[in-house]
Amino acid sequence: MRNFLADRITDLGTFVRVNVASIGHAAKMFVVMLGRSSILFKRFRLVADQIFFLGNYSFVIIAVSGLFVGFVLGLQGYYTLNKYGSEQALGLLVALSLTRELGPVVTALLFAGRAGTSLTAEIGLMKAGEQLSAMEMMAVDPITRVLVPRLWGGIIAMPLLAAIFSALGIVGGYLVGVVLIGVDSGAFWSQMQGGVDVIKDIGNGVVKSVVFGIAVTFIALYQGYESKATPEGVSLATTRTVVISSLTVLALDFLLTAVMFST
Amino acid sequence: MKKTVFDFWVGLFVAIGFLAILFLALKAGNMSSFSFSKTYTIVASFDNIGGLKPRAPIKSAGVVVGRVAAIEFDDQNYLARVVFNLDERYRFPKDTSAKILTSGILGEQYIGLEAGGDAQYLAEGGKITQTQSAMVLESLISQFLYNKAADSGQNSSPEKK
Numbered sequence: 001m002r003n004f005l006a007d008r009i010t011d012l013g014t015f016v017r018v019n020v021a022s023i024g025h026a027a028k029m030f031v032v033m034l035g036r037s038s039i040l041f042k043r044f045r046l047v048a049d050q051i052f053f054l055g056n057y058s059f060v061i062i063a064v065s066g067l068f069v070g071f072v073l074g075l076q077g078y079y080t081l082n083k084y085g086s087e088q089a090l091g092l093l094v095a096l097s098l099t100r101e102l103g104p105v106v107t108a109l110l111f112a113g114r115a116g117t118s119l120t121a122e123i124g125l126m127k128a129g130e131q132l133s134a135m136e137m138m139a140v141d142p143i144t145r146v147l148v149p150r151l152w153g154g155i156i157a158m159p160l161l162a163a164i165f166s167a168l169g170i171v172g173g174y175l176v177g178v179v180l181i182g183v184d185s186g187a188f189w190s191q192m193q194g195g196v197d198v199i200k201d202i203g204n205g206v207v208k209s210v211v212f213g214i215a216v217t218f219i220a221l222y223q224g225y226e227s228k229a230t231p232e233g234v235s236l237a238t239t240r241t242v243v244i245s246s247l248t249v250l251a252l253d254f255l256l257t258a259v260m261f262s263t
Numbered sequence: 264m265k266k267t268v269f270d271f272w273v274g275l276f277v278a279i280g281f282l283a284i285l286f287l288a289l290k291a292g293n294m295s296s297f298s299f300s301k302t303y304t305i306v307a308s309f310d311n312i313g314g315l316k317p318r319a320p321i322k323s324a325g326v327v328v329g330r331v332a333a334i335e336f337d338d339q340n341y342l343a344r345v346v347f348n349l350d351e352r353y354r355f356p357k358d359t360s361a362k363i364l365t366s367g368i369l370g371e372q373y374i375g376l377e378a379g380g381d382a383q384y385l386a387e388g389g390k391i392t393q394t395q396s397a398m399v400l401e402s403l404i405s406q407f408l409y410n411k412a413a414d415s416g417q418n419s420s421p422e423k424k
Binding site for chain 2: 045048049051055056059095099156157159161163164166167168189193196197198201202206
């Protein structure tokens with residue numbers, strides 16, 4: 001009995017120690033990657049290629065999703081606002097919900113699914129194919145050459161994608177609200193411009209999307225780099241990327257919203 | 264530096280991204296109506312500011328002429344001290360009065376300025392002496408009920424006798 005209890009407590013201790021150690025390992029890795037970021041200025045070509053790979057390829061899914069989220073916001077917002085006879089506020093509702101919340105968060109979730117998984121799979125397969133070890137043999141640092149440009153590519157691409165998402169969402173809301181339903185066009189824009197603050201709403205939305213960009217890209221790279229060098233290992237790492245980065249984005253969103261908009 | 268076919272698409276993507284931010288700032292936000300023109304500061308004291316918030320608009324004849332910079336409590340005379348930033352283009356006479364008004368029934372509160380007839384103008388750091396507090400719904404209702412009770416008291420008392 002006593003041994004059983006001691007074993008369980010040991011299990012718990014091991015569980016906590018392993019998890020804390022892996023968080024610490026990831027944090028150390030992040031600091032290392034930031035420390036080797038000077039390649040961003042020396043060979044911007046590498047980063048530009050990653051912006052192409054992460055940003056341009058995600059453009060279509062982000063643009064279409066933004067447009068459709070805008071459509072839905074227009075319809076649902078009109079339904080609710082119409083009950084209070086204030087359908088002119090539709091523009092404000094669409095713009096605020098997109099710039100403050102939906103733009104950064106939905107873009108980050110889509111980005112994790114579209115770009116994060118491909119990063120993890122790419123790095124994981126590079127590792128499984130021993131390309132990373134080969135680079136080390138040639139005295140090329142794989143973190144500097146492979147991981148850092150991808151991290152910065154993600155950090156640069158993510159806020160741009162979120163802005164595209166929000167802008168197209170507002171266009172979508174306009175199309176449904178003004179063109180389809182017939183809300184007054186002048187009121188739609190003037191209520192929006194009266195209620196949306198450039199620094200407080202749009203600026204904080206951009207800050208959010210930068211934070212999400214760092215989180216999603218880093219988690220994807222870390223999972224790929226630490227994956228087991230087998231087909232199962234890579235598939236597991238890809239799944240974990242989506243799960244962990246989605247949860248991280250939602251948790252970070254709550255924290256950031258509490259800090260930014262609580263007053 | 265060698266240019267690749269990627270460069271065009273990367274450039275296009277970045278340009279579209281910045282255009283989207285610009286669209287948000289100009290079309291959705293109030294950047295276009297944001298005035299970077301110089302302002303001067305005026306102070307006014309109110310008995311009660313109601314729900315007035317910093318950055319609330321200051322309007323004269325319905326046109327925005329400035330914004331509320333700060334609201335603080337003055338413990339010398341127990342009044343609310345409101346600091347205005349007025350656009351330097353607009354000058355107001357010294358006996359201008361300030362009212363706290365509400366846009367619509369449930370809308371945001373703002374400050375309305377009514378120009379007086381004084382020959383001298385308010386300068387930087389000037390003080391508006393004539394102020395009218397915000398309308399507080401509770402006190403209006405209690406006043407109304409009080410008057411109603413007083414009226415009915417007068418009306419009913421002769422009947423009883």
